[in-house]
Amino acid sequence: MAGLLLMLCNGLITSGFSVYLPYLREGYGSSNTQISLLLTVRCVASTVSMLAVERYYQRVSLRLGSTLAVLMLAAGFFSFAAVPTYWGGCVGFILLGAAYGFGTMVPVSLLIRRWFDQGQGFALGVCTTGSGVASVLVTPLLASLLERHSVYAVFFLEGIGTVGIAALIFLLVRSAPQPDGRENCQEAGEAALEEGRGEALAGPGFWWMALAVMILGSAGGNGPSYFAIRFQEKGFSPTLSAYAISTYGSLLMIGKCVYGLLTDRWGARRTNALFLVTMGAGMAVCALLPAGSTWMMFGGAALVGFGFPPATVGLTVWAMDLSSKEQQEIMMERFQTLYVVGNLFTSFLPGLLADWSGSYALTYGIYAVGALVILAIVQRQYALRGAGERTRAC
DSSP: HHHHHHHHHHHHHHHGGGGGGHHEEEEEEEEHHHHHHHHHHHHHHHHHHHHHHHHHHHHHHHHHHHHHHHHHHHHHHHHHHHOOOOHHHHHHHHHHHHHHHHSHHHHHHHHHHOOOSSSSHHHHHHHHHHHHHHHIHHHHHHHHHHSOEEEEEEHHHHHHHHHHHHHHHHHHOOOOOSSSSSSSHHHHHHHHTTTTTOOOOOOHOOOOOOHHHHHHHHHHHHGGHHHHHHHTTTTTHHHHHHHHHHHHHHHHHHHHHHHHHHHHOOHHHHHHHHHHHHHHHHHHHHTTTOOOHHHHHHHHHHHHHHHHHGTTTHHHHHHHSSSSSGGGGHHHHHHHHHHHHHHHHHHTTTHHHHHHHHSHHHHHHOOOOHHHHHHHHHHHHHHHOOOOOSSSOO
16 A cells, blocks of 8 residues: 555656646746756756665665655645746756655565565556556546646645645555564565576676666656647647546556566566557557547557556566666666656657657657667567566566
8 A cells, every 4th residue: 555655656746747737838938848847857856866765765764765755745746836936846846856766666666575575576566556546536636626726726735635645654654574473575585586587787788778778767757748738739628638648547557467467477578578569559649649539649548558567667577587686676776767867868858849840749759669679678688688488486
């Protein structure tokens, strides 16, 4: 439950926030490029916090650290509400970025490793459905509120709700299982993971994976974030666009569970191929979306949602499959950081390309090609290391 709530906050920061962007663009009187620069500010804050996350969780417990991260998110929403200017938006995005870096996949991954000795892929998939819940339930609610109230009032309400989530996380999170005579879950998990692991991931292999993860960070971090603007520029209403984003979230939740289950049963190699091709197809549909084609809008959102799990669950699975036992936790943190770095260095491009070309179609076309590039790199590294072919031990 705690993992679900943490990933719900992830969804509020990423795809769930996209519903606000058209209103912020209008309220701030900004161009598409200026809105993209605000997302770049968020990415800078995420990158800095990711670089410090290991030391952060060495100094504070998972319980306290994750609670403080969610309170940063609440402070970000209150900042948007209290300072309705472009510079106030910068402060809000800094706080959202810090919350993302300290309070999403890294603590969830650590909790899963400590609490589950078997079926970690499926457990991680279930936890990460929380970000889909944000798209399914929260996005339509926000769209409805935004049509009746000011954007700043809605930010204030979301801040209050996030404080409630922080309180629940503080009550639910335990850093490790209580001693009760049973084998510690972390130790059992490590023993199971030791089998079949080869050399440490280093040298060219690491840098190829770093490239793949950064491309994934660009596509995964930016693609869903611009759904609302992309759909509305094709003539769809804010409410209908929100329902499409909700569809994305529904398929995202299903996809994460299926990805974790198939990874545990098939191994990650075949699972990667299925999901990355699906995500690429969804990005292509969004790029080719014609005005007024409701079924293509919903279909593109659904395909991206179902194919999206490599950008969340996949990073942890890749780190566990491709690195030695001693490397796993640090490699999970590095992949998460590289993902944010990829988002950071390309976060200004969607708005820039939209101002240059007149729409976001080119951006989604690039992401469709990028998904295939990621697939080629990752599958090559799995083949070289002989990983992901048989059922994983945990």
